[in-house]
Amino acid sequence: MENVVSQENCLWRWIQFLCLGLIAVNAHAVQANDGKNPSRPNVIFIMADDLGYTDLGCFGSRYYETPRIDQLARQGVRFLNHHHCQNCAPTRAAIMTGQYGPRTGVYTVGSIDRFDWQSRPLRPVENVEKLPLDRATIAHQVQRSGYQTGMFGKWHLGLNGAYHPSQRGFQEAVESSGQHFDFKTSPPQKDTEGKYLADYLTDRAVDFIERHQSAPFFLYVPHFGVHSPFQAKKAWIEKFENKPGVGGHKNPVYAAMIASVDESVGRILDKLDELKLADQTVVVFASDNGGVGGYEREGLHKANDVTDNAPLRSGKGSLYEGGTRVPLIVRWPGVAPAGAECRTPTIHVDLYPTFLEITSAEQPGHPLDGESLVKLIKDPSGKLHREAIFQHFPGYLGSGQDQWRTTPVSLIQSGDWKLMEFLEDGKLELYNLASDLGEQKNLAATHPDKVHELQSRLKAWREEIQAPMPAKNASPSESNNGVRKGKASQKKSQKGKAKAAASSED
Secondary structure (H helix, E strand, C coil), rough: HHHHHHHHHHHHHHHHHHHHHHHHHHHHHHHHCCCCCCCCCCCEEEECCCCCCCHHHHCCCCCCCCCHHHHHHHHCCCCEEEEECCHHHHHHHHHHHHHHHHCCCCCCCCHHECCHHHCCECCCCCCCCCCHHHHHHHHHHHHCCEEEEEEEEEECCCCHHHHHHHHHHCEEECCCCCCCCCCCCCCCCCCCCCHHHHHHHHHHHHHHHHHHHCCCEEEEEEECCCHHHHHHHHHHHHHHHCCCCCCCEEEEHHHHHHHHHHHHHHHHHHHHHHHHCHHHHEEEECCCCCCCCCCCCCCCCCCCCCCCCCCCCCCCCCCCHHHHECCCEEEEECCCCCCEEECCCHHCCCCCCCHHHHHHCCCCCCCCCCCCCCHHCCCCCCCCCCEEEEEEEEECEECCCCCEECCCCEEEEECCCCEEEEECCCEEEEEECCCCCCCCCCCCCCCHHHHHHHHHHHHHHHHHHHHCCEEEEEECCCCCCCCCCCCHHHHHHCCCHHHHCCCCCC
């Protein structure tokens, strides 16, 4: 009898142990899929379009007003030495793949015939206009790790069929760019009438957060603001019309557009607070390239400065700092020290591995060129393993009659030193960004050892990554006003004046 009771007790204890184990496993599974689990934080990446390095209050502007982005900066880390590409599409390709341009073939916007390269010594490398389908985007990877993924805004990496963001890892995707009022979306939506694009994209973003608050999510909000055409809400324009300008910051319409992007950031932060998700959400803010300004100081008088990136040199379309250095802010409660600054050189390809580490997602099947910034988010005074960042632009970006924002160029930045190698004639420019942030004093002649060191590393990188070089143009023609006027350009212009105007500065 005692043996029977003993056996029953053992059996009962075993059942209890099994049930407790199942409960624990189930609780762990629920926690792993809970948007409020700090070990699997939500991620929101907000990216403005053409916002200059100094266009935020927290990055130096005394005319534009960005109280909500400034708040984000006070609560997180400002990366003061972060770089993207010189214009739109290549930055987005680098962020989505974690790869430098030579690996994706995306160097600029449109075909090489957008500008009159026939008048120049080199023939540009052909540009890839759609993100190659054999690359797993960051959205693919985080979705596979259990995240809900959404994108609302400008994609610029292909919209047809398999190239649409809804087929590139984003479970929900609404694309729109080209106009700020009377805009169209892909796929078409019925709720856009009478709305300003920045507001509409924010509506979609906060709705996404609301619906996915109980599961980890990855939300990408690439605004079309503050890209041309320069259109803003009347109330915001009136706010700035009588405000005195400060330096090159003085355009009330542009200021109003920045205010709408700032308002969007604020609404997203407020939604996180309302749902008590702020402590479990990493918020990242950046711009895709430098601001549309600084050209007059370069002698490009037809470029129509709308802002100024001073003290940085030049602007969008250039590989001087004004074209590539952008604001980057990361808020990660409990991880990123509030109000901190990081001066370590960082670049677009670092964002992919950063998001992988934050979300515990697996590595993709293709090589990654960047390094995770998580260690710098935790300790902004820290260092990365790599010693340099690189850019390679084997093409031309024009700006009117015999004017060029850039000609073919490669560059390396290692610490405070930046070397630019212009590919038409081999000209070398060396700058120490710590003492000469405006890149006014070329030190190549006085620092030959540093030039030799950096140029050797730059050449080794190009060989390693198999970066294609522009070919010699055997018979340069006379200049054709900077922009092509042939059949290709005429055909493109027939697609619509609005679209052409919106992309005229890319």
